[in-house]
Amino acid sequence: MLMNKHLRLDQAKIQRARKILSAKTETETIHQALDRVIQSEATRLQRKRIVRQMLRLRSRLGKMPEPSSEWIREARRERTGRYDRRA
Numbered sequence: 001m002l003m004n005k006h007l008r009l010d011q012a013k014i015q016r017a018r019k020i021l022s023a024k025t026e027t028e029t030i031h032q033a034l035d036r037v038i039q040s041e042a043t044r045l046q047r048k049r050i051v052r053q054m055l056r057l058r059s060r061l062g063k064m065p066e067p068s069s070e071w072i073r074e075a076r077r078e079r080t081g082r083y084d085r086r087a
Contacts, residue, residue, distance in 0.1 A: 014026050014029060014030070017029050017030075017033055021033065
């Protein structure tokens with residue numbers, strides 16, 4: 001639904017956004033900017049939902065048999081070993 005709105009907007013910001021978005025008109029600029037804000041919020045909520053699912057899964061799995069710091073040290077040893085063999 002399109003409606004006429006009379007808004008006081010900073011012209012410099014509109015021109016800058018228009019250039020960034022490669023929009024042909026000011027109206028197109030504002031539409032694209034609003035679409036990006038809406039998409040950004042949807043992406044943020046999706047990420048938040050994924051993190052929540054990961055935390056639930058982690059809590060169901062319980063404590064891992066080896067601390068993550070030990071795993072990182074082991075991975076570094078393996079990586080260093082690979083580099084040493086090349087020399």
